[in-house]
Amino acid sequence: MAASAKISKGTVQGLLIAAGLGAATIAAWWALYQQQVAMNSLPMDRMWMPPTGTWRWSLTDFGLTGAMWLIMMLAMMLPVVTPMAVLIARIDRSRRSDARINLSAFLLGYIALWMGFGIIVTLLQWQFHGFNWLTPMMDSRSSIVSGAILIVSGIYQFTPWKTACLNHCRTPMGFLLTHGRPGWRGGWRLGLHHGLYCVGCCWAEMLVMFAVGVMNVLWMGVITLAILAERYVPGPQESVRKLIGLGLIAWGCALWL
Known part of the structure; x- marks a missing residue:
């Protein structure tokens, strides 16, 4: 009876974590969809668009572009x-309270790595404009540049770096048992560590957005x-x-041809 109650409590906890992250995901996708609708329906004089010249970008332009990429990363x-978050919670159920990984700190560390990537692609978009x-x-003007992005992203899929990062992401149990440390600091470091592998696995696929349209929500879904x-x-x-x-x-080759 006690075992049944314990399993039931653990299942509920996992469902709550998944539901919370699912709600945040839906909110991010909804925000992106609303932004795309606004871009397609508002008059040009009422719509914010990134300036074409690098010298014309203000701090507001950098902030809005960076916020857009952050929402994209979250979605x-x-x-x-x-x-991974559900797995951490499941492992922690069998540990003492002082030996558990802080799940909130893990998620913050993970998001921090993707925020750093968002800053990089914001600067990259600034140069593209x-x-x-x-x-x-924010659609591509050049089939040559789009083709190059697609080909580079495709080639990266065959590199040892991609393989190593993907192997890490597909086998998280060993990573958690080896690198998991208790407390807030342990969770933060674990999130940074896992986020680093995740960025290493997915950065090239994210750059495909420059080829298909930065605010193309349909292609965001396909890449996800x-x-x-x-x-x-x-x-x-x-x-x-x-x-x-x-x-x-x-x-990419088809675009070039």
């Missing part, structure tokens, strides 16, 4: 980290599904990873 990566490679609506598939589809991970890589390379 696309919170579903990816949810199984400076070179006139993106329209004010691709990331989830290469991590969580049962069986050899090489097949999904290589299929994505070949598809990106073929798509």
Whole structure:
């Protein structure tokens, strides 16, 4: 009877964590959808758009672009980290309270790494507008640049760095048992460590947004599904990873031709 109650309590805890992260994910996707609707419906004089020249960017432009990328990171990566968060909670149920990983600190550390990546791509977008490679609506102007992004992203799928990061993300139990430390500091460091591997696994796929349209919510969903598939589809991970890589390379070559 006690065992049944314990299992029931653990199941409820896992569901609550998944529900909370799911609600945050839905909110992020809804915000992105509303922003895309506003871009497509508002008059040009009432719409914020990134300036085309690098010298014309103000702190407000950097802030709005960075906030946009942060929401994109949350929408696309919170579903990816949810199984890891549930796994941490499941492992901690069998530990003493002073030996448990702080789950909130883990998530903050994970998000902090993606915030850092968001700053990098914000600066990259600033340069893309400076070179006139993106329209004010943040769509690609150049099939050559788009093709290059797709080909580079596809080639990265076959590199040892991608394989190492993906292996880490597909086998989190050993990582948790090896690197998990109790308390807030332990959770923060674990989140940073896991986030570093996650960025290493997914950065090239994120750059595909520059080729398909930075604010294209449909393609955000497709990329998110691709990331989830290469991590969580049962069986050899090489097949999904290589299929994505070949598809990106073929798509990039088609744009060039």
